[in-house]
Amino acid sequence: xxxxxxxxxxxxxxxxxxxxxxxxxxxxxxxxxxxxxxxxxxxxxxxxxxxxxxxxxxxxxxxxxxxxxxxxxxxxxxxxxxxxxxxxxxxxxxxxxxxxxxxxxxxxxxxxxxxxxxxxxxxxxxxxxxxxxxxxxxxxxxxxxxxxxxxxxxxxxxxxxxxxxxxxxxxxxxxxxxxxxxxxxxxxxxxxxxxxxxxxxxxxxxxxxxxxxxxxxxxxxxxxxxxxxxxxxxxxxxxxxxxxxxxxxxxxxxxxxxxxxxxxxxxxxxxxxxxxxxxxxxxxxxxxxxxxxxxxxxxxxxxxxxxxxxxxxxxxxxxxxxxxxxxxxxxxxxxxxxxxxxxxxxxxxxxxxxxxxxxxxxxxxxxxxxxxxxxxxxxxxxxxxxxxxxxxxxxxxxxxxxxxxxxxxxxxxxxxxxxxxxxxxxxxxxxxxxxxxxxxxxxxxxxxxxxxxxxxxxxxxxxxxxxxxxxxxxxxxxxxxxxxxxxxxxxxxxxxxxxxxxxxxxxxxxxxxxxxxxxxxxxxxxxxxxxxxxxxxxxxxxxxxxxxxxxxxxx
Amino acid sequence: xxxxxxxxxxxxxxxxxxxxxxxxxxxxxxxxxxxxxxxxxxxxxxxxxxxxxxxxxxxxxxxxxxxxxxxxxxxxxxxxxxxxxxxxxxxxxxxxxxxxxxxxxxxxxxxxxxxxxxxxxxxxxxxxxxxxxxxxxxxxxxxxxxxxxxxxxxxxxxxxxxxxxxxxxxxxxxxxxxxxxxxxxxxxxxxxxxxxxxxxxxxxxxxxxxxxxxxxxxxxxxxxxxxxxxxxxxxxxxxxxxxxxxxxxxxxxxxxxxxxxxxxxxxxxxxxxxxxxxxxxxxxxxxxxxxxxxxxxxxxxxxxxxxxxxxxxxxxxxxxxxxxxxxxxxxxxxxxxx
Numbered sequence: 043x044x045x046x047x048x049x050x051x052x053x054x055x056x057x058x059x060x061x062x063x064x065x066x067x068x069x070x071x072x073x074x075x076x077x078x079x080x081x082x083x084x085x086x087x088x089x090x091x092x093x094x095x096x097x098x099x100x101x102x103x104x105x106x107x108x109x110x111x112x113x114x115x116x117x118x119x120x121x122x123x124x125x126x127x128x129x130x131x132x133x134x135x136x137x138x139x140x141x142x143x144x145x146x147x148x149x150x151x152x153x154x155x156x157x158x159x160x161x162x163x164x165x166x167x168x169x170x171x172x173x174x175x176x177x178x179x180x181x182x183x184x185x186x187x188x189x190x191x192x193x194x195x196x197x198x199x200x201x202x203x204x205x206x207x208x209x210x211x212x213x214x215x216x217x218x219x220x221x222x223x224x225x226x227x228x229x230x231x232x233x234x235x236x237x238x239x240x241x242x243x244x245x246x247x248x249x250x251x252x253x254x255x256x257x258x259x260x261x262x263x264x265x266x267x268x269x270x271x272x273x274x275x276x277x278x279x280x281x282x283x284x285x286x287x288x289x290x291x292x293x294x295x296x297x298x299x300x301x302x303x304x305x306x307x308x309x310x311x312x313x314x315x316x317x318x319x320x321x322x323x324x325x326x327x328x329x330x331x332x333x334x335x336x337x338x339x340x341x342x343x344x345x346x347x348x349x350x351x352x353x354x355x356x357x358x359x360x361x362x363x364x365x366x367x368x369x370x371x372x373x374x375x376x377x378x379x380x381x382x383x384x385x386x387x388x389x390x391x392x393x394x395x396x397x398x399x400x401x402x403x404x405x406x407x408x409x410x411x412x413x414x415x416x417x418x419x420x421x422x423x424x425x426x427x428x429x430x431x432x433x434x435x436x437x438x439x440x441x442x443x444x445x446x447x448x449x450x451x452x453x454x455x456x457x458x459x460x461x462x463x464x465x466x467x468x469x470x471x472x473x474x475x476x477x478x479x480x481x482x483x484x485x486x487x488x489x490x491x492x493x494x495x496x497x498x499x500x501x502x503x504x505x506x507x508x509x510x511x512x513x514x515x516x517x518x519x520x521x522x523x524x525x526x527x528x529x530x531x532x533x534x535x536x537x538x539x540x541x542x543x544x545x546x547x548x549x550x551x552x553x554x555x556x557x558x559x560x561x562x563x564x565x566x567x568x569x570x571x572x573x574x575x576x577x578x579x580x581x582x583x584x585x586x587x588x589x590x591x592x593x594x595x596x597x
Numbered sequence: 598x599x600x601x602x603x604x605x606x607x608x609x610x611x612x613x614x615x616x617x618x619x620x621x622x623x624x625x626x627x628x629x630x631x632x633x634x635x636x637x638x639x640x641x642x643x644x645x646x647x648x649x650x651x652x653x654x655x656x657x658x659x660x661x662x663x664x665x666x667x668x669x670x671x672x673x674x675x676x677x678x679x680x681x682x683x684x685x686x687x688x689x690x691x692x693x694x695x696x697x698x699x700x701x702x703x704x705x706x707x708x709x710x711x712x713x714x715x716x717x718x719x720x721x722x723x724x725x726x727x728x729x730x731x732x733x734x735x736x737x738x739x740x741x742x743x744x745x746x747x748x749x750x751x752x753x754x755x756x757x758x759x760x761x762x763x764x765x766x767x768x769x770x771x772x773x774x775x776x777x778x779x780x781x782x783x784x785x786x787x788x789x790x791x792x793x794x795x796x797x798x799x800x801x802x803x804x805x806x807x808x809x810x811x812x813x814x815x816x817x818x819x820x821x822x823x824x825x826x827x828x829x830x831x832x833x834x835x836x837x838x839x840x841x842x843x844x845x846x847x848x849x850x851x852x853x854x855x856x857x858x859x860x861x862x863x864x865x866x867x868x869x870x871x872x873x874x875x876x877x878x879x880x881x882x883x884x885x886x887x888x889x890x891x892x893x894x895x896x897x898x899x900x901x902x903x904x905x906x907x908x909x910x911x912x913x914x915x916x917x918x919x920x921x922x923x924x925x926x927x928x929x930x931x932x933x934x935x
Contacts, residue, residue, distance in 0.1 A: 419649055420609060492680045495647050498667035499674035500694040500745045507668070510693070514684045 046422050053412045053429045056405050060432065063468060064439070067447020068289065074282035074450055090283035096263075100287075103259040106174060106249075107242035110181035114238050115231060117182065117337075118189025120330035126194035128324060129317040136335065137194075138587040140187045142580045143338055145526070147533025148184075148247025149550045150572040153557060154341035155180040155252060157348045157569065164344055174257055180248035183341060185238040186334060192237070196230030215323050236299035244292065244440035246536040247550070251557065260288050261442040265539065268446060278450060285443045292440055342576070349569035352562070360570035363563060364388075380552060381545050384571050387552040391532055391575075394548060397467035398474060398531035399524050405471065406478030406523060409433045413479075414486040433479075441473045441536030449540045463546070469537040474527035481523040482516070489515055518589045525586030529579045549575050598622055599644070599749055599783065604653035606639045613639040615805035616653070621749070621783055621798075626775055628796030629785040629807075632828060636805040637785040641751050644783065645674045657748065673747035677754040679738035681726040687713070687737050688722035694745035712740040715774055732763045739771065743778060750775070750782040756791050768794035789829055793817070801825050820927055826856030831927065832902045833857055839898040844928075846875050847921040854929040861925035862903035864891055864917040875919040877903070879911045893917060 075087050090096060124130060125137050143151070157163050159171045159179070170176050200223070208222045209215075224231075243259070250262045255271055266272050267281040320328060349360050367380040380387075413430045417423035448469055453460040489511060497507040535550040542551050549571060556568035599621040606614040613636040621627045631637040642648040644655050646667040655662045662670055673694075681690050688709050689696075695705040713719050716736040726734060735755060742750055755771065756764045772795045775782055786792050792799055793813055800810040801821075809821040820826035823834040835843060836854045843861075844851055867876060877893035880900065884890075889905035903919055911917060 490680065492676055493682065495645070495667065496674065496676060496680040497682075497693070498647075499645055499670075499672060499747075499751070500741065501668050501671070501697045502693075503666075503668050506697065510682060514682075 045419070046425055049412065049415065049422060049425055049429070052408055052415075056408050056412070056433060057429070059405060059468075063448070063452075063472060064444075067444065067451040070451030071282045071285045071289070071443075071447055074278050075286050086279060087283045087286070090280045091287065093280075096284070099258050099260055099263045099284075102174075102257060103243055103261075106177060106181065106259065107239050110178050110185065110242045111235050111239045113178070113182050114185040114189050115235050117330075117334050118186045118193060118234070119231075120327040121186070121334045122190045122194035122197055124320075124324070124327050124331040125190060126198040127317060128320045128328075130320060130328070133317070137191075138584055140190055140338070141583045141587055142187075142576075143183055144185075144187045144191075145529040145533065145579055145583050146184075147550050147553075147572075147575050147579060148245065148535050149251060149553045149557075150345070150533070150576045151180055151183060151341070152248045152251030153553065153568055153572050154345035155183065155248070156557075158341045158344045163348075164340065172256075174253070176252045177249055177257060180252055181242045181245055183338060184245065184248070185241055186338065188238055188241065189234045192234035193227060193230045196227055200226055233299065236295070240292070240295045240299060243295065244288075244442070244536075246440070246442050247554075251554070260284055260291075261440060261536065264288070264442050264446055268449065268540065281446060282450070285446050288440060288443050292443075345569060345576070346573055349566065349573045352566060360563070360566035361574075363567040364570055364574070366567075380547065380555060382547065384549070384552055384556075384567060387547050387549045388571075388574065388578075390546050391549040392578075394467050394470065395528050395531040397464070398470035398534075399527045401467060401471035402474040402478050402527040402531075403520065403524055406475055406482055406527075407520070409475070409479050410482035410486050414483055416491045441469075441534065442540075444469060444472055445537035445540030448537070460541075461543070465541055466538055466543075466546075466548070467531075469541060470531040470534045471527070473534055473537055474530040477526045477530060478523040481519050481526065485516060485519045486512070522586045522589045525582050525589075529582045529586075532575065532579050532582070598658055599781070600654075600656040600659070601640075601644065602654045602656070604640065604643060604655065605651040606636070606643050606648050607651040608639075612651070612805050614643060617802075617805075617807050619800055619807065619810070621781055623781050624779050625798060626772075626780075626782045626784060626796045627798045627800060628792035628813075629783065629800045629802050630789055630792045630828075631785070631787060631802035633787055635787075635802045637787075637802050638753060640802070641674070641753055641783065641785045644749075645672050645751055646670055647674075671745075671748045672751055673742035673745040673749075674751040675735075675738050675742045675753065675755055678758050679726075679734045681734055681737055681741070683726050685726075686722065687718070687724045687726065687729070690726065690737055691722075691740045691744050693741060708744065709740075712744055713737075715743070715777075716740045717770065731759050732767060735759065735767065736770075739774070743774070743780070748781065750780050752782060752784040752786075752795075754786050754788075754791075755784065757786065757788055764788075764791065765794070771795050801828070803828075818927060820856060821930060823854065823856065823929060826927060826929060830858070831856035832859040832861075834929070835898065835901075839895075842875065842895075842897050843921055843926065846919070847923040847926065849923055849928075852928045853931055856927045856929055857901070858925040859890065859902045860888075860904050861922050862893070862895075862901060863920045863922060864889075864893065864903040864905040864911075865920070866909070867916045867918040875921070877901070877917050877919055879913050879915045879917055881913060882911060884910060891917070893919070895919065 076082060076084055125133055125140075155176055156171075159165045159168065159176045161171060204226070205218050205222050208218045213221060244261055245259070246261045246265070249257070249259045250265065253259070253262065255266055258266060264281045264284050267277040267284070270276040350356055350358070352359055364384040367383050412426065413433060415426055417426050448465065452458070452465065459465045493511040494507045497510045498504075502510060533550060534548075535554065538548055539551055539554070542548060547555070553568045553571050553575070556564045556571070599619070601617060601619040604614055604617045605612055615636070617640060619627065619629075629637045629640060639648055643650055646662065646665065650663070657670075682693070685693070688706070691712055692705045692709045695708060700708070709722065710719070713721055716739055718733060718736050718740070721729075721733070721737070726737065729737065735758070739755070756767055759767060768791055775795070784792065784796055797813060798811065799813050799816045800807045801816060802808070803824065809816055809825055817829060820829050820831065826834055834854060834856050840853060840855045841851050843855060843857065862875075864877070875895050875898070877895040879891055880894050881892040882889065886907075888907055889910060891903045891905055891911070893901055893903050895901050903917070905911065905917075
């Protein structure tokens with residue numbers, strides 16, 4: 043009984059947070075979507091879902107996500123092999139650098155891809171500016187790194203001997219790949235693909251920046267409906283209906299992904315063979331990897347170069363413009379497109395990120411402890427499983443649905459938080475929460491409970507046992523999780539764009555405003571701000587990578 | 598003194614430990630011996646306070662420990678795989694309980710050194726656990742448990758993770774160390790040799806219940822039933838006519854069932870005068886450095902195991918004469934037929 047009570051105590055804070063910041067917004071969406079003028083009216087929901095534009099939006103989301111997933115997996119495989127299996131120079135550095143695109147703020151990626159495919163850009167000759175291809179490039183850019191990391195981690199610990207046995211039986215390298223290696227990697231590939239599909243289907247910033255109102259996914263459509271950008275009128279009911287659709291789809295996708303990712307025994311670790319020296323037959327993989335790495339680096343380089351050039355000459359004018367508040371119309375820097383200087387937005391972002399980080403860490407740690415706790419009785423097991431289900435529920439809710447839910451549920455009684463400075467950090471903390479939980483859970487699962495029992499049997503109280511056993515294992519992953527949460531919060535755009543206050547904007551929101559406004563200086567300033575934001579994020583992530591935490595590969 | 602009364606541990610509807618009574622006197626070592634799945638580990642964990650009791654009580658000197666958490670019981674638990682804290686040096690592992698008790702640095706250091714000497718690992722203080730062999734890790738785990746000066750030491754299959762040769766050596770060491778320290782200990786194991794080597798009393802456990810308890814010699818000489826006899830290393834259980842014939846040949850009164858050890862039947866060439874002995878035909882032969890192991894078909898009994906002196910190698914089909922060693926068979930109580 044005491045242990046069950048302890049479980050409830052641990053779960054209290056996350057449960058309360060969830061009730062207010064997840065269940066309340068969902069209830070709000072249900073209310074907006076299903077009720078009109080106080081009457082239950084499911085017809086309205088069906089009406090929205092039956093619209094021609096809704097059908098187009100859903101179809102666009104599906105096909106772009108599918109194509110991007112396939113391309114990301116195909117491009118990621120050779121690099122996973124080369125970077126995790128072969129002894130190539132700079133292996134560690136490249137692997138660390140590959141973490142960066144994944145956490146790069148979506149608006150930064152959006153603007154980088156736009157600069158890349160613009161008529162004046164390096165790929166301008168392809169004429170894909172303003173087509174869905176640009177969006178595909180953006181989605182693939184984000185997710186290739188996920189494939190490389192997920193599949194690479196599995197490949198790294200793959201036993202070499204079955205492949206050797208097949209080769210000894212006369213299989214050519216290609217046959218070995220097809221008959222031994224790929225089947226062994228299938229779980230990792232499928233799981234990577236599922237996660238990538240999820241990320242693509244909920245990708246917001248890239249699609250919004252590159253697609254605008256012309257090419258919309260479900261996520262961006264929700265945003266466009268709430269801003270009235272489509273018809274000139276704000277359409278909350280339609281947005282709520284789409285949010286519910288998205289919520290249901292994401293829950294299904296998550297369940298599929300979780301099932302595909304399930305490992306029978308998380309404490310088992312496989313042997314890690316030493317990386318091999320590249321051989322002749324590795325040449326295609328090496329070349330492909332080089333091209334993929336180049337393709338990933340190209341948008342970033344283009345962005346940096348673009349931010350430093352104006353009218354065909356090198357200049358720092360865009361960076362100097364960060365001190366100003368945007369160009370409202372030809373009257374020069376500081377005339378006030380924005381209410382605050384861009385540099386202040388960066389300060390806002392950093393401050394909010396700090397708050398979001400401690401919140402995400404606190405919540406994530408509590409959730410991870412509750413869901414990994416060993417149950418000693420049936421009651422305890424069923425209580426734990428109930429909490430497990432409850433906490434996993436919102437883990438994958440897309441940022442846009444979250445932001446929209448906040449927008450409609452938390453600005454009216456019973457709870458009015460619109461003006462609270464904590465609203466944005468809370469939303470960002472919830473966006474970062476899944477990452478924190480996914481870093482911490484495998485680590486906690488990997489701790490043998492008998493270590494704590496050994497400490498207890500030697501006379502250590504519960505707190506002391508935790509200090510002896512858990513803390514030494516957990517502090518690095520905690521730091522890493524903090525870094526991830528910080529980076530995610532810095533670049534968070536989907537949820538923030540709904541609830542941010544105009545006088546306290548974050549940097550991604552400012553970048554989006556600047557791009558949406560005419561004037562080459564605004565565009566240049568946006569690029570400069572993007573470089574700064576990307577730089578800060580990359581710095582944080584590279585520090586995290588230095589901690590070399592196992593299990594981070596599952597992001 | 599540890600007293601366990603009517604202890605029951607359940608997992609769902611299954612009783613892993615079912616109404617077990619045990620006691621361990623101060624300074625004694627009790628081995629709970631049972632096959633895997635017999636509930637012996639659950640019993641040990643329940644005594645340590647790591648498993649909730651469904652019924653019954655664990656007492657120390659009469660005091661009920663129901664509300665005493667593991668870390669206040671003063672029962673150190675040594676795990677099968679040691680469970681050393683991998684991030685701490687050997688010295689800090691061993692000194693863990695000393696630090697918890699607030700023993701001063703210098704005093705703790707000398708105590709740690711003493712304990713490491715006791716387990717034969719003097720000079721290992723600065724090593725990290727991962728660099729140790731399996732046997733060394735178990736010695737460190739033992740030293741760490743002893744440093745807690747437990748009123749009861751609980752040992753969960755302390756040697757079964759080790760290879761055979763090391764197991765024999767470490768078992769002897771363990772017995773010596775426990776005796777020297779006058780430690781009261783409860784050991785659970787599935788390995789009867791480990792139990793005999795370390796403990797002075799045995800409790801045999803099967804299907805959650807203690808089926809026999811007594812001094813090691815007592816249990817060894819008079820197993821309570823066929824299953825216990827086979828578990829304790831008796832080679833076969835003979836009943837009815839076969840039991841009668843063997844007992845007659847040993848010159849002992851008839852009984853319905855007996856358990857025989859492999860060495861109970863000594864085979865030799867049949868040409869010597871075999872009066873009063875049994876005769877048999879060799880079915881299979883296996884030579885070992887110490888003896889020749891035979892499977893024989895005994896007239897009137899059927900298949901049985903026997904041993905021959907080294908240097909004599911019969912072949913299958915050879916007739917042999919058998920002499921029965923009365924000390925190597927046990928009469929099973931009536932009503933315990935397999």
